[in-house]
Amino acid sequence: MSQFTEDDIRKTLSEDADKAFRMIIDLYGRKLYWHIRRLVITHDDADDALQNTFLNAWKNIGSFRSESSLLTWLWSIATNEALNLIRRRARENSVALDDVEGIIASSAEGSTWFDGDAATIKLQNAILKLPEKQRAVFNMKYFEEMTYEDISAVTGTSVGALKASYHHAVKKIEQFLDRN
Amino acid sequence: MKFSEETGKENPFRVPEDYFATLADRTMATIREAEAAGQEVGQLSKQPVAVPGDAGSGKRGRIVRLKPFLALAAAILGFAILATALTRLINADRPGRVSDAANSLFADLAAEEIDIYMLEDELNMTETVIPEITEEAISSEAIIDYLMTEDILLDDIYELL
Numbered sequence: 001m002s003q004f005t006e007d008d009i010r011k012t013l014s015e016d017a018d019k020a021f022r023m024i025i026d027l028y029g030r031k032l033y034w035h036i037r038r039l040v041i042t043h044d045d046a047d048d049a050l051q052n053t054f055l056n057a058w059k060n061i062g063s064f065r066s067e068s069s070l071l072t073w074l075w076s077i078a079t080n081e082a083l084n085l086i087r088r089r090a091r092e093n094s095v096a097l098d099d100v101e102g103i104i105a106s107s108a109e110g111s112t113w114f115d116g117d118a119a120t121i122k123l124q125n126a127i128l129k130l131p132e133k134q135r136a137v138f139n140m141k142y143f144e145e146m147t148y149e150d151i152s153a154v155t156g157t158s159v160g161a162l163k164a165s166y167h168h169a170v171k172k173i174e175q176f177l178d179r180n
Numbered sequence: 181m182k183f184s185e186e187t188g189k190e191n192p193f194r195v196p197e198d199y200f201a202t203l204a205d206r207t208m209a210t211i212r213e214a215e216a217a218g219q220e221v222g223q224l225s226k227q228p229v230a231v232p233g234d235a236g237s238g239k240r241g242r243i244v245r246l247k248p249f250l251a252l253a254a255a256i257l258g259f260a261i262l263a264t265a266l267t268r269l270i271n272a273d274r275p276g277r278v279s280d281a282a283n284s285l286f287a288d289l290a291a292e293e294i295d296i297y298m299l300e301d302e303l304n305m306t307e308t309v310i311p312e313i314t315e316e317a318i319s320s321e322a323i324i325d326y327l328m329t330e331d332i333l334l335d336d337i338y339e340l341l
Binding site: 025 | 206
């Protein structure tokens with residue numbers, strides 16, 4: 001478990017970039033992984049997207065503005081990386097990947113690491129029916145319990161639009177669960 | 181029924197053992213490999229990733245759209261070079277005078293006009309006909325979905341009202 005804070009990382013960044021980056025991975029790796037994982041579903045895809053997130057962060061760490069939150073910055077990169085991967089997978093497959101079974105079926109054997117019961121699969125399928133960006137907003141609000149202000153900082157979308165989007169996402173999910 | 185009552189927030193996703201414990205080592209190793217290979221770090225993903233403050237992703241779209249025109253320009257340049265070379269060859273022993281054969285060749289080339297409008301149509305660049313908006317009801321959900329996916333800020337719209 002990490003014992004250091006974001007301030008510790010900022011201080012270390014100017015002295016030893018490698019050490020500071022390891023601290024970043026230790027402090028935020030788990031959070032970023034689960035955020036990505038809920039979007040892309042399979043472990044292999046989540047690992048790919050997470051690695052690319054850290055690679056892009058390493059490449060651009062020099063442009064990171066110290067007055068911003070490091071986690072918000074990383075979260076934004078991770079969200080973009082996950083959404084890009086979803087779009088790439090959609091182009092590679094001839095059928096829409098909007099249900100868990102379809103995603104698992106299209107993935108390499110042993111790469112999914114998914115172990116949900118029927119009710120959980122049904123909820124995940126409902127979430128997968130949402131447009132990608134709305135899905136990301138829903139996950140950040142429902143599963144990660146982020147504030148609308150934090151989600152706004154990550155997505156660049158206004159708080160009002162986020163509230164409307166989340167409200168509609170919940171309605172759509174409830175309708176899906178009632179129908180199925 | 182509220183979905184949270186039905187399903188809760190159980191995590192159905194699993195990870196391999198020691199995945200997080202080895203994450204930092206594996207990630208730093210990947211970065212080192214990329215640097216040693218001389219790759220621009222951050223290119224494992226074949227798609228451009230939007231990093232906050234990065235406005236370069238638009239260049240890729242413009243270059244893709246310009247490719248057909250660049251190919252066309254290259255073809256025209258190739259014809260011009262070939263025609264010039266043939267002309268010089270034909271007139272090698274008659275400097276200052278254009279032969280009938282060269283004149284004929286130039287005339288043929290001039291006649292091959294590029295149908296730019298056909299090209300535009302093939303590239304789907306003709307003016308798009310916007311369907312007339314009818315008074316058929318559009319659900320508020322559809323509007324919200326469109327606004328969300330197109331990143332249109334609702335606050336900007338409210339200010340215009």
